[in-house]
Amino acid sequence: MFLINRNFCLLLFGQIVSQLGDKAYNIALMWWLLEKTKSPFLVSSFLVIAMLPELIFGPVAGVYIDRWNKKKILVVSDFVRGIIVLTLAILFQSELLEIWHIYVAALCISLCSALFNPTTMSVIPVIVEKDKLQQANALSQMVVGAVSIIGPLLGSSSIVLVGYIGVLIFNGISYIISGIAELFLCMTTIESQTEESVIYSLTQGFRFIRADMRVLVIVTVIAIVHVFVGSIVVIMPFLAKLLDGNGINNLGLLQSAIGGGMIIGAGYISKYVRKSVSELYLSYAIVCMGLGILALGTLQLIHIELVEIYVIVCIIIGSCIAIASVLWRTIAQLCVPAEMSGRVFSVFSTTGNISLPISIGIFGLLLNYMTPGLLFFVAGSCLMVFGVVLLYSNRKNFESIVKVR
Missing domain, CATH: 1.20.1250.20 (MFS general substrate transporter like domains)
Incomplete structure (x- = not known):
């Protein structure tokens, strides 16, 4: 028996995998920056840059979420983020990874997140019946709690066991797995053909x-x-x-x-x-x-x-x-x-x-x-x-x- 229903189980599975990868990835990158630069300022600026696109483009992203197919947004956002992180892994393995690569990747991933995160919240009422909404949100919140415990431990231990390259590959693959799971979502979302301006x-x-x-x-x-x-x-x-x-x-x-x-x-x-x-x-x-x-x-x-x-x-x-x-x-x-x-x-x-x-x-x-x-x-x-x-x-x-x- 699926948790609530098949669609929600697929969405929750993708959430678990990608969030675990995110936790390990963030710890690894901050530690790598600190080791490479010895600069707390650069580490903090990385965190700021990673937040900026979501802060600036978040509301505008909402306009396009309402216009585009929500399933496509989820799948494409995860695949793009996976490709970005795997590209970082290739650069790291080739000893070509530079600090500016990390910053550009952070900006691109944050742009994808500005689309992905609100879409996830707006998709739940589409795939879950009204009388199950609270239970669905509770399960999602349980995942957040579990990841907040396991994630930091996974991140720090992964750096020791498999190194930075292992963490990058794990996070990149976690996004791809999440995107594949979302491909199997059975949901109907209508793409709006409105001619209204974005500002309106x-x-x-x-x-x-x-x-x-x-x-x-x-x-x-x-x-x-x-x-x-x-x-x-x-x-x-x-x-x-x-x-x-x-x-x-x-x-x-x-x-x-x-x-x-x-x-x-x-x-x-x-x-x-x-x-x-x-x-x-x-x-x-x-x-x-x-x-x-x-x-x-x-x-x-x-x-x-x-x-x-x-x-x-x-x-x-x-x-x-x-x-x-x-x-x-x-x-x-x-x-x-x-x-x-x-x-x-x-x-x-x-x-x-x-x-x-x-x-x-x-x-x-x-x-x-x-x-x-x-x-x-x-x-x-x-x-x-x-x-x-x-x-x-x-x-x-x-x-x-x-x-x-």
Whole structure:
């Protein structure tokens, strides 16, 4: 028996393979750049360049997602990314790989991702029945959690066992395998023959978001939650150093705990919250997420240094992140019409992609003036307040639960 159905199983299989390859690839390339250049600036600039196309062209990509055949977008994006990475492998093996090759590859892969990622979200409602949407999003989120645990371990161990060439080949082939799996998707998507200009189509997408209160709330949630959850990315390494034991081991434990929590949260919502989807539950998840981050700060401020306690809190935070992610995706998929899905989900992706680096920059700066414990306390308090305000300022909307039939 396939997970939910055959189509979703194929999509999920491709997601697992390609995301594992991505994790190993990113770790290998950053390490290679650091070894070759000895420059943290070049490593960080690589990360920035890898994000730029998605940030700049994300909303425009949504216009073309709504116009083109979505299955073709998935397949071609994966094949192109696979060819790019395998080309890097050939250059590396021939000792011709240069830093500018890495930068050009990062730009091209990011352009493909700007098309691929929103398309994946917009395809799920096409291949999954409405009453299975939440379960499908939960399974996808479980994959993200599992990859966040396995991926870094796979990346670091692969460099040791098979070297950079092995990691590049693995990631390139993972994209190709994902594309082959997507070739077997049985789905009907209509290619739009509209003569509207790109600017007009893009404007229509923004107007739809502004006019639909539920979709507008989701955009706001994505932006604000990413800002405060981004504090975890920045502060966690500094927190890990302050705890008992080895700092790098502590960091691995805490990051794995968040990934494990995401698996638990996605599994919980898949099994126990199937009959209805409501922003009410989304606001509760945000409040609990804020409480978890607040707890990290409080534990540090009262000088608790036992890493096991922090691991438990990180599991709770990861669970809340997964629950919130599954809920907003499902609500959006139920609210957004198919002909608008590419533009709307591209705006979602772009919003998250913009918020996270802003968060990293802000909290990275604040770490020069505040302790990790105090920063976690402030970030958690702000996120918790946002969740409470979201709940009570939109109470009437939250009472309108979408019954999934």
